[in-house]
Amino acid sequence: QVQLQESGPGLVKPSQTLSLTCTVSGDSTSNSLFYWYWIRQPAGRGLEYIGRIYTSGSTNYNPSLESRVTISIDTSKNQFSLTLSSVTAADTAVYYCARGPYGAYRYYLDNWGQGTLVTVSS
Amino acid sequence: DIQMTQSPSTLSASVGDRVTITCRASQHINRWLAWYQQRPGKAPNLLISKASNLESGVPSRFSGSGSGTEFTLTISSLQSDDFATYYCQAYSGFSFGQGTKLEIK
Numbered sequence: 001q002v003q004l005q006e007s008g009p010g011l012v013k014p015s016q017t018l019s020l021t022c023t024v025s026g027d028s029t030s031n032s033l034f035y036w037y038w039i040r041q042p043a044g045r046g047l048e049y050i051g052r053i054y055t056s057g058s059t060n061y062n063p064s065l066e067s068r069v070t071i072s073i074d075t076s077k078n079q080f081s082l083t084l085s086s087v088t089a090a091d092t093a094v095y096y097c098a099r100g101p102y103g104a105y106r107y108y109l110d111n112w113g114q115g116t117l118v119t120v121s122s
Numbered sequence: 123d124i125q126m127t128q129s130p131s132t133l134s135a136s137v138g139d140r141v142t143i144t145c146r147a148s149q150h151i152n153r154w155l156a157w158y159q160q161r162p163g164k165a166p167n168l169l170i171s172k173a174s175n176l177e178s179g180v181p182s183r184f185s186g187s188g189s190g191t192e193f194t195l196t197i198s199s200l201q202s203d204d205f206a207t208y209y210c211q212a213y214s215g216f217s218f219g220q221g222t223k224l225e226i227k
Contacts, residue, residue: 047158047166047209049216062216063123096165107213108156110177112165 002027004097004113012091012120018084022097022113023077030055030075035100037109038071038082040093048093053080054102087120094118124149124212128219134227139200143222145193145210153189154213160221161206169208170195200224 008020022036029036038050051061053071061069065084073080084091094117098109125148135141145155153173158166168177170186173193183198197204205226210219 046220047211047218049218098165105152105154105213107154107216108168108171108211109158109166110168110171112167115165 002099002111004099004111006095006097006113006116008116008118010117010119012087012118013122014088014120015086018082018087018091018118018120020082020095020097020116020118021079022081023079024099025078027099028075029073029078029080033102035102035107036071036073036080037098037100039096039098039109039112040091041096041115042090042093050082050084050095052100089120092118092120124151124215124217126210126212126217126219128208128210128222130222131220132223132225134225135200136227137200137202141197141200141224143195143208143210143224145188145195145219147191147193147212149214150190151212151214155186155188155193156211156213157184157186157195158209158211159204159206160209166209197224 003025005023012018035052037052049062051071053059053073068085070083094115096115098112100109127146129144155173157170160166174186185196207221207223
């Protein structure tokens, strides 16, 4: 059974960079059958796609965040990471990492981490 | 961008009721749609992929239908565990609906 666990600072100052890591167990980030995702959810609101990465390092980002987002993968540590630069209060949210199947027309999420709250505040 | 609109935003129902949630896409998306359930304080959980494919371990009282631009999630007989928020998600653009909160009447 795959498990995903987010980690990183819970408080980030405005204009700084948010950095989170997702550690995967029960599966491998080298697995060619899956993408690895970041999703976020502001308090009391809906879900927002941030981006995804494949084991090859190929990425896809939400166009509304693309200029500030980088997702990377470290298969030796079985982890993938998110950085979001120039954060504002609008970036305060629960951040989830997740897994989804690889392949055209298979863009959904079959396993999620528990989520981690990141607050942007001075 | 594809916009996904769910209705209703809130639904009040009782244990044993049959309920239906609707999700409309701003463009034709074939059957490329997923449904998730999210309980308070928890991560979403995948219920249905490709509009009607029930995921392993999901109770058979859940079903999905639709294609093109209109989709539905039906719960045939509500159980207490089902009171949660439900989201649809279009594969294209990874667009989520705004959610439907299913409340106890």
